[in-house]
Amino acid sequence: MAEMQTLHAAFAARIDAVLDALEMEGSLPADAARGNVTVEPPRDPSHGDLATNAAMVLAKQAKSNPRALAEKIVEHLQRDPAIAEAEIAGPGFINLRLESDVWRREIQAIASLGAGYGRSDMGKGLTVNVEYVSANPTGPMHMGHCRGAVVGDALCGLLEWAGYRVTREYYVNDAGGQVDVLARSAHLRYREALGEEIGDIPEGLYPGDYLKPVGERLAQEFGPAYRDGDESEWLALFRQRSVAAMMEMIREDLSLLGIHHDLFSSEAELQAAKKPEAAEAWLREHGFVYDGVLEAPKGKAPPEDWEPVELPLFRSTEFGDDQDRPIKKSNGAWTYFGADLAYHFQKAEKADALIDIWGADHAGTVKRIKAAVAALTKGAGRDVPFDVKLVQMVKLLRDGEPVKMSKRSGTFVTLADVVNEVGKDVVRFTMLTRKPDAQMEFDFAKVVEASKDNPVFYLQYAHARMRSTLRKAGVEPDDAHLDRLDDSELALVREAAQFPRVVEAAAKAREPHRIAFFLGDLAAAFHSFWNAGNDDPSKRIIQDSDPELTAARLFLVAQVGQVIRNGLAILGVEAVEEM
Template identity: 75%
Template structure:
């Protein structure tokens, strides 16, 4: 058996997966003896912790969802299921609640064994094969290559990167993609701005930056590099002679800067796709031809702009229109402008078709200001799927902007950029881990404030500190134990009591949290979980302040201390695994 096969097989041994398998085995027995009809579908059967921990350790809806197929009432079916469940030595009780839910309490031995599973799997504890090696393309950041990364890009960058890591951990093959918008008018503005800095580098007095050009100091070194490379040949040349060269050179310089900024956050993409290259390769024309062949593009006239009256300069123009209303959009959308150039939507449609050729599913992480584009792009991908006769799941994650604060006061200006705080400035001040974790402490669709003072506070109200402190505290405890001659051991897990096993129960949630977060495409669930797990650890640790017998290290009780240190070590392992998914270091000292 290969290492990968062994690991894949071991994933199923985590506690929640194991007990879900036990429930399915009981259902298979009931199907075999005729209680359930042959061919009963078990797909909607869930086994998960009940909302109220007082109801038990696990609950299943099996009787509720299968009663109709069995042509019986849920409570009667639940009685037959529980009769078989309680025959398992690891299930202390199986009680019927309400209309037919089944609540189970597990043996201490089951939880103690889970600690050994965490230790055996190590960094693979929580890893899943649920993705089935499906190829998922995650496109994120995709900032226009016109300047350094700033806070408007940061949150989407972190969300996309954490989502990609989460999907990989859950068994998908992930392609991390960045779409370079290097074919629009903003790139011409960049080229003109770089040419101005080029003239400055050659000694010209450029004065104030003209309105409409990019004013940031970040273009000064670009101008110097161009002057060194090109000399003065373009200093007084007409724009037609230098625009293409300066566009290519300045975009390359900006992408180097963007990649460098992203690297500060530990973010690296697998693939950079150029819009200019897409158009040069004729991909939009191919997409238009394909769509016309499937009667999804036609020549028509756009409706007048909505309002009391159309603008005076508005004229009806026949344009190629995509039938996005067929897929739920409120109007058909042009894929070309009146001058024959591709609209942003037309180029983006071709780009998504290109992505779909090599992926089983697509995910885009966009800023919330792109919300109006979601429906039409989803329509385009739906059209592609329909035409190809296949399913291409497509999800768009919208990320709200972040308000930068310092001690409650808004921050806006940056000398380097001209009008915004750069990502590099943020990371330099508070560190990569603080930025990354903080970006995941709220749902991406929720508004967020990033207060430079609060995110570095050493308090429970600062989630990144609270979680990292839990991991550091664990390693401090392990070092203290080693200094006193104690070492962790899983040989005496039977000495762990109720309070300790509560910690195990929290840790054992991790594999199912990973799968649910991956299925929902929501990496922030990992951050929420880690905060709760850290809280559970801190609560138990603080218990020892009032009850010395509850400390991790208990003098002259070697076996008990070894068991508790083993417990602490495995809690630390789970925290480390979770932080790794978020791209945050699990520090051992603070």
């Protein structure tokens, strides 16, 4: 979509045209590889608006030194009416300063595209399956799940903005031993609902009160039919009912964060459909699985009851792992790894790329599951990229003090508790203010603090200031006199104009936090723009004696506000109108 080409891409195309011209002149070979040529803002804004490494990258192929090639490139660029200045820096980098009208046209482009500014067709409609949250269905969402949920959902929004078709998937781990524990715990609450005094919850069962309503529903549905029966009579039924009740609770909790999945895949259904067996057969046929004896645990004496057992092993050492990994246990049950590789093989049949959002405690399994999926998909004639993003836990604080929780008593801070206290948007944006693999503290007091040190407040306050100014102005913003805007005002456009490029870069890196970082920088630039008027009245947005300048500044403010709303929309956060 040509109308959505970013400003940076447009100037990259201009530089590409210059390189075409140098090929025609014989200064560059016709087969020169341009893949590593970049056009992007310099790290130091004082160096210009854009910089390119074209001469550095192509000099060797041109059999020239970089500065000599840079001089030829600059000679062509200086003829471009949109480029005010092109100069060579250091060993051959080229810095460009653009004409002011380029930035004025960019303000108009933002206005023209509106809510579509920053959208891209980079993804070309390719399907990406993003699996996130996937908490065991044994209780309500807690803050341990929150960060991965937000990162995954924001990544989905980002990829959609960048032109991908996204499937949001939740993998329901309903086939392991933990769901049997859930069923037994629900049966205890079922007996309690029937009037039995159950006393303290036995060790090994889930103690939380959240299972009381589940027990009551089971009592209403079945009466005393399963109160005294053998476990074999009710376990499968109670497992099915309990998992369904937990998933209903999980969906409700996630909806408080504005998170809704497209697909819920059941591990139990996967196994019932014999998908792991099919994956094992394929891997055996292609030499990736063999029967072997697992090595004794390294670095410590093996348990007394340990004995070598022949198991089906995946050749993960061929992919950099330190040992081959079992896909089945000695009792014939599938290991987590065995079930996971079958699940990912199934997903890869329907998607062009896979992304999983995992807790950092799963870091040790990343290499082997990626290796298994690569073996399965490439062997099946498809190359399906698979990326895993690791998310660190969140440390909860209240006024700087850790929030106490007890796993034994079943007391923990639920996601619903947090959202109800501080709000969906505060939770979502805060979770994206640090890289997901970095440790994070979430202090209930600080995330709602009206301070520039609180990035949520600082950003929302910037947008509220813009909207308030537009409401109070008494003059309609228009672009008829954008020539009245000076360099200090156009600097705000330069900041906002980074947005389309940041969207594409963030989508390519699978890093939605880059959008939050960009919005923080844009908010800071706007606050500086606003505060300049406190020191110098001529810098204030509204100039009662000059309606033309006021209208131009209001138009600028309106478009910067649009960029902030677009960025927040990607992250699933609403922009506030007033504070």
